[in-house]
Amino acid sequence: MSVYGASGTSVDIRLKKVSKIYHEGENVSGVVVVHSKNEIKHDGITLSMDGSVSLQLSTKSTGVFEAFYNSVKPIQLLSYCLDVCKAGKLPPGKTEIPFEFPLRAKGSKTLYETYHGVFVNVQYLLKCDLKRPILNKDLQKVAEFIVEYADGEKAVTKPVEFKITDRKSVV
Numbered sequence: 001m002s003v004y005g006a007s008g009t010s011v012d013i014r015l016k017k018v019s020k021i022y023h024e025g026e027n028v029s030g031v032v033v034v035h036s037k038n039e040i041k042h043d044g045i046t047l048s049m050d051g052s053v054s055l056q057l058s059t060k061s062t063g064v065f066e067a068f069y070n071s072v073k074p075i076q077l078l079s080y081c082l083d084v085c086k087a088g089k090l091p092p093g094k095t096e097i098p099f100e101f102p103l104r105a106k107g108s109k110t111l112y113e114t115y116h117g118v119f120v121n122v123q124y125l126l127k128c129d130l131k132r133p134i135l136n137k138d139l140q141k142v143a144e145f146i147v148e149y150a151d152g153e154k155a156v157t158k159p160v161e162f163k164i165t166d167r168k169s170v171v
Helices: 064-069
Strands: 010-015 027-036 040-042 045-055 075-085 088-090 093-102 120-130 139-147
Touching: 010 120, 010 139, 027 045, 027 120, 045 093, 075 093, 075 120
Parallel strands: none
Antiparallel strands: 010 027, 027 093, 040 088, 045 075, 045 120, 120 139
């Protein structure tokens, strides 16, 4: 699905894999598609790939304010940014700009499988920004892709020691 601007211009991200499923070590590749009725002037097109783990308290077990206040800052697993097109003009019609990112964790981090749960979200996103001159609104498109472990590969599990205490005795 494309995001249309007031000028009849749209931006879309299409991945090479229709399933949108990738494994660590593969390349996430595809094209940024820009549709336009007229020639458009832009200040550059950037594409970023981000992966993060977000932890959040449930509003059922705590109040809305506490859940918002106690939410933990997302842990970034990977982050890449690519200038897919320098400032200039795009012709009317359909323009496809290819891209490719290596799917590797940032530093010593580990890539986890995509997961959307009540308290934890592991999410991988591609975000395209088409910057436009001051009088025109910038266009943005976000697409999610899925990371799965390869066949036979499993998450590394480590035991975590913890204690359950009576809430009244916690200071």
